[in-house]
Amino acid sequence: MAKLVDAPHSKCGGFGHGGSSPPLPIEFIMLQDIIEVQTKENYRLYLKFEDGNAGIIDISQVIDFIGIFEPLKDLSYFKTVKINPEWGTIYWENGADLDPDVLYSVITGKPIPNFQIQ
Numbered sequence: 001m002a003k004l005v006d007a008p009h010s011k012c013g014g015f016g017h018g019g020s021s022p023p024l025p026i027e028f029i030m031l032q033d034i035i036e037v038q039t040k041e042n043y044r045l046y047l048k049f050e051d052g053n054a055g056i057i058d059i060s061q062v063i064d065f066i067g068i069f070e071p072l073k074d075l076s077y078f079k080t081v082k083i084n085p086e087w088g089t090i091y092w093e094n095g096a097d098l099d100p101d102v103l104y105s106v107i108t109g110k111p112i113p114n115f116q117i118q
Helices: 067-075 100-108
Strands: 034-039 044-049 054-058 082-083 089-091
Touching: 034 082, 034 089, 044 067, 044 100, 054 067
Parallel strands: none
Antiparallel strands: 034 044, 044 054, 082 089
């Protein structure tokens, strides 16, 4: 499984899908915000998305604990995770956050759409 790196994320909206394909209807490109987070054992989190999809993800399987993610190795700090409703994702006070689209894909098994600006 590919691991996340510390990079900004953004919500997609209104971009066409694929090279010459027609743009997708907006309901197909609206990505889901995280609306609930609960800490579980070790580095596992229960996440619930605004469309009702939910599941448990082992964060240690999707990030390396280096750089901005290094403080998350401390389980007591890891468990201070919060939701940023403006971004629709989870974050920690040190500035670490995770892309909700990637988390949604891991939990649901649905691929992340490949959006391109046309």
